[in-house]
Amino acid sequence: MVALTRSREDLARAGAGLSRSRLRPPAQPSxxxxxxxxxxxxxxPHGCASRALRRPDARGAACAAAIGCTDARGARRDRVRSRGxxxxxxxxxxxxxxxxxxxxxxxxxxxxxxxxxFVETEVQPLEDVVEQTATVPADALAVTKAKAQKLGLYAxxxxxxxxxxxxxxxxxxLVEEEFGRTSDALIRRVFGQVYPxxxxxxxxxxxxxxxxxxxxxxxxxxxxxxxxxxSDAASISTTAxxxxxxxxxxxTKHFISDGDIADYIILMALTDKDKRARxxxxxxxVDRDTPGFKVARTQPMMGHRGYGHAELSFEDxxxxxxxxxxxxxxxxxxxxxxxxxxxxAHIGARAVGMAQRALEMMRKHAGERRQFGQLxxxxxxxxxxxxxxATEIFGVKMMVMxxxxxxxxxxxxRDKVSMIKVAASEMQGRVVDRAIQVFGGMGFSKDLPLERxxxxxxxxxxxDGTSEIHRMLVARSTIKNGLQL
Numbered sequence: 476m477v478a479l480t481r482s483r484e485d486l487a488r489a490g491a492g493l494s495r496s497r498l499r500p501p502a503q504p505s506x507x508x509x510x511x512x513x514x515x516x517x518x519x520p521h522g523c524a525s526r527a528l529r530r531p532d533a534r535g536a537a538c539a540a541a542i543g544c545t546d547a548r549g550a551r552r553d554r555v556r557s558r559g560x561x562x563x564x565x566x567x568x569x570x571x572x573x574x575x576x577x578x579x580x581x582x583x584x585x586x587x588x589x590x591x592x593f594v595e596t597e598v599q600p601l602e603d604v605v606e607q608t609a610t611v612p613a614d615a616l617a618v619t620k621a622k623a624q625k626l627g628l629y630a631x632x633x634x635x636x637x638x639x640x641x642x643x644x645x646x647x648x649l650v651e652e653e654f655g656r657t658s659d660a661l662i663r664r665v666f667g668q669v670y671p672x673x674x675x676x677x678x679x680x681x682x683x684x685x686x687x688x689x690x691x692x693x694x695x696x697x698x699x700x701x702x703x704x705x706s707d708a709a710s711i712s713t714t715a716x717x718x719x720x721x722x723x724x725x726x727t728k729h730f731i732s733d734g735d736i737a738d739y740i741i742l743m744a745l746t747d748k749d750k751r752a753r754x755x756x757x758x759x760x761v762d763r764d765t766p767g768f769k770v771a772r773t774q775p776m777m778g779h780r781g782y783g784h785a786e787l788s789f790e791d792x793x794x795x796x797x798x799x800x801x802x803x804x805x806x807x808x809x810x811x812x813x814x815x816x817x818x819x820a821h822i823g824a825r826a827v828g829m830a831q832r833a834l835e836m837m838r839k840h841a842g843e844r845r846q847f848g849q850l851x852x853x854x855x856x857x858x859x860x861x862x863x864x865a866t867e868i869f870g871v872k873m874m875v876m877x878x879x880x881x882x883x884x885x886x887x888x889r890d891k892v893s894m895i896k897v898a899a900s901e902m903q904g905r906v907v908d909r910a911i912q913v914f915g916g917m918g919f920s921k922d923l924p925l926e927r928x929x930x931x932x933x934x935x936x937x938x939d940g941t942s943e944i945h946r947m948l949v950a951r952s953t954i955k956n957g958l959q960l
Contacts, residue, residue: 587649587653590650590653593622593626594656594657595656597619597622598619598657598665599657601615602657602661602927605660605781609780611664616664620691624691629667629690630667630669631650632669633674633689634674637685637686638686638689644816644883645883647820648824651825651828652824652831653828654824654825654828655827656832658779658780659779659781660779664782667691668732668733670741670813671813671817672741672809672812673688673695675758695733695738695740696732696733696740697731697732698731698741698742699728699743700730709807710751711726711745713725713727713742713743714726714744714746714748715744715759720795722759722795723791724744724761724789725790725792726788727771727786727787727789728786728789729785729786731784731785731786732783736783737763738763739763741800742761742789744756744757744758746806750804751807753807757802757803758799758801758805758806758809759794759798759799760799761789767791767793771788773785774786778931778934815882815888817939818892818895818939819882822899822935822939823874823895826899827871827872829903829928829932833864833907833909833925833928834861834906834910837910838861841858841861851913860909861913863905863909864909864910867905868906870898874895875899878892889948889952890959893940893949894945894949896945901942903932904935907925907928908929910925911925
């Protein structure tokens, strides 16, 4: 059985092997970058700067103690002045204990490079057939998924002790950014769609649901949305009441991704109509073949082809009393705790990845296409489209990284994630739209992936809370508490 719990060091070595065998080796930093890094090391010989993309470790704590910092992140407020070697052209550097280092650790960079090359060489070639047939071909999927699992690229968001990749939130978002360069259907099938609330499994649920899903042997669907409950998830009407040793489920869910093929679903149902979100909503694990549970239909969509969006019905569907995920009445809280990182990674980080792919296509085309005797990249209006796109991508990526770092530190990032949900989803649509404009008629045709990306991008302003809802949440919090950054 493929070892999915390999360390990131093993994964880095595997990625290096992949690069040597089929893929380009990771780009080496330029001499200028190396010299700048050496300058920084000389300017700060103790290396005690706070590292936004590195988790605190024993070495950081030892360094902090050695020079009198109060913690590993250098929270001491008085300034530390270090003088670089002027003979090497390094300018005098003034640093404080709160200086932020945005560099990415080498093993994380190798992981990201490996995922990027895997997406480009193994996954993107499947996009056309998925788009044409609205299915992921089983034979090709089996081969590609096996390769991903062998490299440890499956269920990377889950803890290592249950077979996942054990990534931090920052690392998870960096990986999801690379996933964003391909279609959602292929991401789900090749790399796994494993919901973190499954960590609430207990007893027999661990072996029956959690571990098989992390290993890729089972597919799980999340059933929250209803015809009468979209962004307002607490207004669901699907009910569950206890009858002896069984829960009885009644209601309808729709727009359930993978609901047509899932081996089981995580169902959100009302167990106390008076309490609702404050202790009246519970999560249940429901097997596909349970009597009273059926897939009513699949719902055709504008985009996101290759996987189903199903309407599910429950009519006196009986499940065991032990089928509760988490605690009775704790479902809404569990969902809210889990959805934060999902929203940040699946919408924020993936939007950055898709937009970067569109920008890369745009810039290459602008440097090759000639009209009126010159490259179109020399036209200022085309330059504006490219410059605006690059600027917006950078801004959203920094937002994502900042919120991910907050989550890794145990901070409340709800407001930031709502801001990112709005900014990322709308940025993604604008950048892809600009790319289509730069390509003209070819951008509108199905010969390029841009028209598919345009359709896929549109829904990100709707699901996981509409832009309007998240703007409302941000405004309410800002009015009450001020802007908390």
